[in-house]
Amino acid sequence: MAMPTTLDRQISATRAKRTPLNRSQITGFWGAWAGWTLDGMDSFIYALVLAPALTELLPRSGYAATPANVGLAGSILFALFLVGWGLSFIWGPLADRFGRTKVLAATIFTFAIFTGLAATAHTVWELGIYRFFAGVGIGGEWALAGTYVAEAWPEDRRKMGAGYLQTGYYAGFFLAAALNYTIGAAFGWRAMFLVGLFPVVVSILVLMRVKETDKWERAEVATPHVKHQSSLKTIFNAQYRKRTIVAAVLLTVAIIGLWAGAVYEPSAVIQLATKAGMDKHDAARMASIATGLLSIGTIVGCLALPPMAEKIGRRKTLAVYFVGMAASIALAFGWAFYLPNGLVPFIALLVVLGFFGGNFALFSLWLPEQFETRIRATAFAFCTSVGRFVGAIVNFGIGAMVLNMKTLGVPIALTAIVFLVGLAVIPLAPETRGQELPN
Structure with missing residues (x-):
């Protein structure tokens, strides 16, 4: 039997010293x-049911359900959803003022109610309105969940907690794919939106069972003189302006890159599966399988990220993930999509794309380290929201390119260029490796 090495003993000692989580921290994390x-499930349901929902609703709205109209209407509705996401920055100041848990529950309740209402839509305009308000709720959940876990978990565990938390969004992708494979295939797109009502239960549990973070409560007591100052104004003062702008740009890059690939992935897989000889039913199921594989890849990427960020730093880790995202998007949509038998290589590249899409876990870890407690939720919510506004504009552009070029692959592949901007901006961000969460 081999003797343990020095490294093995160091790892064992580190694990033994980990601060145990109390019941409130465990309950709060799972909430x-x-x-x-x-949230991930609800946001991805739309991508999976896009074609059948618009095929039914466009004629009722006075438009022919042609592939071009479905693509254009889908882009417009998704852009409205992203604008709703962008407006979700309103939740940040509310959470800094009234606490993390109550506002977190409110975001979950909002996106659940409006996702469920989407099942009642009779026109594309009604569906667009419901998706807009669902976006407002969905957009706020990440900022508040990330802020909560960063503040509630002990310092020696919060970094990995960020990785664990981020897996939830992509577990939601997997869940949406599984529901589409079963409920969606059997009962249609309206049933998929009805399933989105389930988070109402979670919001009630969050409100009733999760304790407010000690850091927020201490900040409330320690800084009564700044209680009524605008947290949104503070993140643009001389101390925070640069890091706010840089973080917003980096998140914009990540959002444009991942969403361009992830949102159009089901449509691309359906086209490739149809080209390979599958009927409409089997092609839809193949899209669900591909989405599940994309989700698994992203979950692995989220879990691999925190140890890498601790070893080589936040900036280098993000650069690695951005390069991986750019390469996988360009190859999947610019190369595999156009192969005579491109379905298998396209799906294989989706797994790689998913892994590097785990870059979002870095923001759950990194953003809270850059801002003090009294403005943390505001900064997180603002930086995540800006990218969604820009993403909405880009999505209009992608829709127009798809319509004019009459192809899906090249317009999506071109979004890989945006990661060059990200790589140029990364050196401007503060390196916070080894630093504790500021109070």
Whole structure:
């Protein structure tokens, strides 16, 4: 039997010294994780049911359900959803003012109610309105869940907690794919939106069972003189302006890159599966399988990220993930999509794309380290929201390119260019490796 090495002993000692989590921290994490999982499920349901929903609703709205109209209407509705996501920055100041848990529950309740209402839509305009308000709720959940876990978990565990938390969103993708494979295939797109009502239960549990973070409560007591100052104004003062702008740009890059690939992935897989000889039913199921594989890849990427960020730093880790995202998007949509038998290589590249899409876990770890407690939720919510506004504009552009070029692959592949901007901006961000969460 081999003797343990020095490294083995160091790892064992580190594990032994980990601060144990109390019941409130465990309950709070699972509440935030479940909300983030159902958030991911709700946001991806739209991508999976896009074609059947618009095929039914466009004629009722006075438009022919042609592939071009479905693509254009889908882009417009998704852009409205992203604008709703962008407006979700309103939750940040509310959470800094009234606490993390109450506002977190409110975000979950909002996106659940409006996702359920989408099942009652009779026109594309009604569906667009419901998706807009669902976006407002969905957009706020990540900022508040990330802020909560960063503040509630002990310092020696919060970094890995960020990785664990981020897996929830992509577990939601997997859950949406599984539901589409079963409930969606059997009962249609309206049933998929009705399932989105389930998070209401989670929001009630979060409100009733999760304790407010000690850091927020201490900040409330320690800084009564700044209680009524605008946290949104503070993140743009001389101390925080640069890091706020840099973080917003980096998140914009990540959002444009991942969402361009992830949102259009089911449509691309359906096209490739149809080209390979599958009927409509089997092609839809193949899209669900591909989405599940994409989700598994992203979950692995989220779990691999925190140890890498601790070893080589936040900036280098994000650079590695951005390069991986750019390469996988360009190859999947610019190369595999156009192969005579491209379905298998396309799906294989989706797994790689998913892994590097785990870059979002870095923001759950990194953003809270850059801002003090009294403005943390505001900064997190603002930086995540800006990218969604820009993403909405880009999505209009992608829709127009798809319509004019009459192809899906090249317009999506071109979004890989945005990661060059990200790589240029990364050196401007503060390196916080080894630093404790500021109070």
